[in-house]
Amino acid sequence: MIPKPPPREGTLGFLLLPPYRVQGFSIAGEATSIHIPELDIVFDMGLCPRPALAAKYCAVTHGHMDHIGALAYWCSQRNFQGMGPGVIVCDARIENDIHNMMKGFVDLERQKTPYELLTIEPDQEIEIKNNTVLRAYHTEHTCPSVGYSIVEKRTKLREEYSGFPQEKLRELKDRGEEITRAFEVPLIANTGDTLPGAHLLRDDVRTAKIIIGECTFFEPDHRSRAKIGKHLHIDDVAEWLRVVECEHMVLVHVSRRTHVGFAHKQLAELVGDDLASKVHLLMDHRSNRARYERQAEEAERRERELAQRG
Numbered sequence: 001m002i003p004k005p006p007p008r009e010g011t012l013g014f015l016l017l018p019p020y021r022v023q024g025f026s027i028a029g030e031a032t033s034i035h036i037p038e039l040d041i042v043f044d045m046g047l048c049p050r051p052a053l054a055a056k057y058c059a060v061t062h063g064h065m066d067h068i069g070a071l072a073y074w075c076s077q078r079n080f081q082g083m084g085p086g087v088i089v090c091d092a093r094i095e096n097d098i099h100n101m102m103k104g105f106v107d108l109e110r111q112k113t114p115y116e117l118l119t120i121e122p123d124q125e126i127e128i129k130n131n132t133v134l135r136a137y138h139t140e141h142t143c144p145s146v147g148y149s150i151v152e153k154r155t156k157l158r159e160e161y162s163g164f165p166q167e168k169l170r171e172l173k174d175r176g177e178e179i180t181r182a183f184e185v186p187l188i189a190n191t192g193d194t195l196p197g198a199h200l201l202r203d204d205v206r207t208a209k210i211i212i213g214e215c216t217f218f219e220p221d222h223r224s225r226a227k228i229g230k231h232l233h234i235d236d237v238a239e240w241l242r243v244v245e246c247e248h249m250v251l252v253h254v255s256r257r258t259h260v261g262f263a264h265k266q267l268a269e270l271v272g273d274d275l276a277s278k279v280h281l282l283m284d285h286r287s288n289r290a291r292y293e294r295q296a297e298e299a300e301r302r303e304r305e306l307a308q309r310g
Contacts (some may be wrong), residue, residue, distance in 0.1 A: 045068060071191065154183055
């Protein structure tokens with residue numbers, strides 16, 4: 001009998017959460033890399049899926065191998081493909097460690113891979129798109145770690161000037177009057193690996209339209225294991241879900257020991273079907289594929305209706 005061929009590589013997780021796609025791979029202890037194409041960013045680089053090469057920014061949450069193991073490769077491939085240097089964003093506390101890791105590859109390869117490294121402190125911001133910033137906050141893990149929020153900065157006409165003609169508004173503005181007010185719209189929050197804590201209740205996390213959060217432990221008797229490894233347990237997620245205002249929560253970092261059906265069942269028992277319906281598992285390929293097919297059918301139906309009206 002001849003040997004069997006190797007198993008096929010796993011499919012990337014994919015969710016269409018309009019207007020954003022959340023795609024990538026995340027299995028606890030193996031690799032995590034989560035790409036948001038519309039925002040030109042990938043969170044962590046435990047492996048380098050080909051689509052992630054298109055992201056200009058890689059925001060590193062912490063230095064564990066399953067989150068940065070393919071970081072040098074990502075930079076190298078972007079250079080090889082003529083896509084320009086990758087921009088690595090990291091916690092200021094691990095700046096030298098990442099430089100040293102990249103230097104190790106220079107020594108091995110006898111060639112230099114270009115990259116740019118931007119350090120970030122808690123509540124510091126880096127603009128990644130026009131009027132859209134990446135903001136960091138400290139989390140609690142077994143090594144220095146941060147989470148990130150992506151926030152859009154907007155302005156709105158003050159209520160007292162509502163209904164004023166454009167000529168009058170221009171006149172007020174020319175006189176130095178503040179006719180608009182600034183406000184923020186949290187778009188996406190990514191927690192990275194972390195224990196629960198006040199950082200999960202920040203306004204730019206709690207009110208983000210999409211929260212990408214880890215959940216590594218689901219068994220009822222694994223709470224102590226979650227605490228030791230400084231990860232979230234499904235009980236923590238259930239408590240958190242009751243206070244956040246997100247439209248969608250995407251759970252990542254689920255381990256291979258957890259069956260996706262069991263994970264959904266545990267969550268529904270804890271929070272009920274309505275709240276549980278907000279939650280998606282990035283690596284639940286069957287459910288996510290069925291959801292996408294429904295979205296595609298609905299989009300086709302709307303297009304047909306518009307064509308008929310036209």
